Amino acid sequence: MSALSDEATAGSGVASAHHGPGRLLGGLARRWLRLGGGLLLGALTAVVEVTYLLGLGSVLLAAWTRPHGRQQTVHRIVDWIEVGARHLAEVERWRLATFLGCENAADYSGRRAVRYLALRWTVGLLGGAVLLLFGWGVLAGGVWVWEALHGESSPPLLLGQFVLALLGLFLVVQGGLGAVALDRRLARRFLGPSSREVLxxxxxxxxxxxxxxxxxxxxxxxxxxxxxxxxxxxxxxxxxxxxxxxxxxxxxxxxxxxxxxxxxxxxxxxxxxxxxxxxxHPTALDNLGLADALARVAEAAGLPVRVDCRLTVRPPRTVETAAYFVVSEAVTNAARHSRAGRVDVVVHDGEGRLTVMITDDGVGGADPDGGGLSGLARRVAAVDGRFEVTSPVGGPTRIRAELPCG
Incomplete structure (x- = not known):
């Protein structure tokens, strides 16, 4: 029992298991590749969008100057422009959701789609310019490395090139993040859900x-x-x-x-x-707090449970209670049904929410619609939280709950 208690309070072991250097670097590389792919695709679609708007805009201007049948022709061309703009906006919605992690609503009008494209192509070309700067930097860096290996660069020149490379990398990173932020904000402004859909x-x-x-x-x-x-x-x-x-x-x-x-x-x-x-309602929550209450859950679990609870402030009582029961039920299920040899529990707060992650190394195959997990989902939904279960056959089973603390 003392061994389980020691594991329950050993947060550093869990942190190293979940945030190893290799996994962290791999995650950063995948994130930057995804963002870079989104910027590259956004630059290509920007060229298509500005060509589309300029082409049909010219046709619209020509129709406007016609002396006969101008009104009907203009209305027909405007309808064409709005229909095409919605198709292009749907491509942008797919790109934003796939590469930039930005979900948007589908209830926008054709006119809003035109306004969105009229501004978005500038952001897309800005992202393309950032990628071109990055490519030029990689090419120049390769040339500098080749010169250094062949002894064609003096130490002062190498130092200057190194400083210039760091400055260029900083500009590329900040420019890329800025372009991504602008892309997301513009989409939320024009393609975001209407007040009716939100309601x-x-x-x-x-x-x-x-x-x-x-x-x-x-x-x-x-x-x-x-x-x-x-x-x-x-x-x-x-x-x-x-x-x-x-x-x-x-x-x-x-x-x-x-x-x-x-x-x-x-x-x-x-x-x-x-x-x-x-x-x-566990009295330890009122007397000791969430960390100590989870430590008691780990001690009584009947299998090794490691708890990493890092809270900067104490969450509201309803959130604290929901987090406790999510962990308690998940650990109980792992001990009874999954044939797990170990359970890792990570609890941390930040950005106005409390995140709970429970992972076991059992056989997997847990049914999210089962009585226990569906009950946890309802308990989390009662405090406007999000609840996710990932349990492929063969394991591992991961349960994640995000509870708003605001």
């Missing part, structure tokens, strides 16, 4: 979370009734029988033995009552 989404979320809360409360009530009936009530019935037998007994020694058994039964009934109360 409809919110109504749907509230209706879903309300139904989930009702179902979770009903399931919790049934579980408490079952625990009281099968556990505490049986203990109390046995206690009553022992006390009754002791009262009817005429043998003092036998009566004393029955009272001793009744006293022990009282202790077991109190222990089960505390367990029921703990499952309703």
């Amino acid at each position: 409809e989404r919110r109504i749907t979320e509230l209706a879903s979370s309300r139904a989930g809360i009702v179902a979770a409360v009903d399931a919790e009530r049934r579980r408490i009734e079952r625990d009281l009936h099968d556990g505490v009530q049986q203990r109390l019935v046995a206690l009553g029988l022992l006390v009754g037998r002791a009262r009817r007994s005429t043998d003092p020694a036998k009566a004393a033995e029955l009272l001793r058994q009744a006293h022990e039964e009282t202790g077991r009934a109190l222990d089960e009552l505390r367990e029921v109360a703990w499952r309703v």
